[in-house]
Every structure is written in structure tokens, then in C-alpha cells.
Amino acid sequence: MGLLPVANAVPAYRDEHLTIDFDRQVAELDATRIVLTRKEYDLLALLVQHAGQIIPRDVLLQRVWGYGAEIRTRTLDVHVRRLRRKLGGYADQYIETIFGIGYRFQPFHAPRYFRQPLKPAFAVGA
Numbered sequence: 001m002g003l004l005p006v007a008n009a010v011p012a013y014r015d016e017h018l019t020i021d022f023d024r025q026v027a028e029l030d031a032t033r034i035v036l037t038r039k040e041y042d043l044l045a046l047l048v049q050h051a052g053q054i055i056p057r058d059v060l061l062q063r064v065w066g067y068g069a070e071i072r073t074r075t076l077d078v079h080v081r082r083l084r085r086k087l088g089g090y091a092d093q094y095i096e097t098i099f100g101i102g103y104r105f106q107p108f109h110a111p112r113y114f115r116q117p118l119k120p121a122f123a124v125g126a
Contacts, residue, residue, distance in 0.1 A: 013048050015108040017090055020048055034086050039064060043079050047095065047105035056102040 010022040019028045025041055027034045036044065042064045047055065060076055061067040067075075080103060084091035096104045 010049060013051075017108055018087075018094065020045060022049075029087060029090070036083075036086065040079055040083055040086070043076075044083055044105075047103060051105045051107050054098045054102055054104045060102060 012022060013020040017030050019031075020026070022045060025045075027036060027041065027044060043060065046060065046063055057076055058069045061071065061073070062069070064079075065075060067073065080095060080097075084095055087094055090108065093108055094105060096106055098104055
């Protein structure tokens with residue numbers, strides 16, 4: 001008998017540099033495992049699962065740490081700073097600060113290079 005698939009399994013996230021396997025709770029950057037604390041992983045996973053959406057500070061604090069809206073703490077900022085350090089040169093492309101509101105994860109987008117046109121844009125008189 002085979003194992004039945006888990007009904008609420010979240011598909012892994014993958015782009016050119018970052019992979020997150022939510023089932024195994026593992027993150028890799030350029031095929032190298034990122035060593036994360038439990039809270040760093042939980043924060044990154046929550047941001048990635050809501051990629052493109054701004055997640056308010058109070059929601060992140062409640063979902064990752066269980067803190068109520070009345071709690072004032074810099075814990076979130078410290079953990080985001082640590083995550084950015086571990087994401088290295090890609091950090092600013094992945095985690096965007098929305099000042100006064102919260103944070104947003106942006107999937108990696110490779111820069112687009114445009115080739116020069118083969119013919120000049122204007123005609124030279126004959």
C-alpha cells in the first residue's frame with residue numbers, strides 16, 4: 001500500500017536562485033542549503049506563500065510569533081535583517097520593505113537584456 005498524498009500540501013517554491021520545500025521545511029539558495037532558525041524559516045515561508053502581497057507587520061507578528069497588535073517589538077525587523085543577510089546579494093530583490101505597513105516577497109526576475117536593432121532606426125539619404 002502506498003502513502004496517500006497530504007491534502008493540504010503546499011507546492012515547493014522555485015526560481016533561478018531560491019528553492020523552498022515546504023513539506024521538508026528546507027530553503028536553498030543557488031543549490032546550497034540556507035541554515036535558518038525556526039522563526040526565520042516560518043517568516044520566509046509565510047512571505048513566499050503570499051508572494052507579491054504586502055503583509056502588514058501586525059499580521060506577521062501574530063502569525064509567526066503569536067503576538068497581539070498591542071505588542072511593540074523590533075523582533076520582526078531583526079529577523080528580516082537576518083534573513084536578508086542569509087539571502088546575500090539577492091536580498092533586496094526578494095524582500096521589500098513597505099515603510100509603515102509591512103513586508104512583501106517578490107519572486108526573482110532575471111534582468112532582461114535587449115539586443116540592438118539590426119538596422120539603424122533612421123534612414124541615411126542616398
